[in-house]
Amino acid sequence: xxxxxxxxxxxxxxxxxxxxxxxxxxxxxxxxxxxxxxxxxxxxxxxxxxxxxxxxxxxxxxxxxxxxxxxxxxxxxxxxxxxxxxx
Numbered sequence: 338x339x340x341x342x343x344x345x346x347x348x349x350x351x352x353x354x355x356x357x358x359x360x361x362x363x364x365x366x367x368x369x370x371x372x373x374x375x376x377x378x379x380x381x382x383x384x385x386x387x388x389x390x391x392x393x394x395x396x397x398x399x400x401x402x403x404x405x406x407x408x409x410x411x412x413x414x415x416x417x418x419x420x421x422x423x424x
Contacts, residue, residue, distance in 0.1 A: 338358065338359050338360065338361055339356070339358045339359070339360040339361075340360065340361050340363050341356075341360050341361070341362055341363070341374070342362075342363055342364070342365040343362060343363070343364055343365075343371060344365065346362065353374060356374065356376060357376060359373065359374065359375055359376075359379075360373070360374040361373055361374075362374055
């Protein structure tokens, strides 16, 4: 795996055009890995994994919707009852 710094990419963005390998993008000041670069030609190999990652991130962000807070218990029943009375 090749390592490329953020500053290298900002100085010469075309570095990604010629990259055939998987690369980790690193902040050289902190030695922190910021991301992984995978060429678009390799997309068929990782497409299913990307879908799963997207789903897991969506699920984590929306996990609270799975179990609504207690103060909403019965709210829909009350709303339906009030609508029924008005009709």
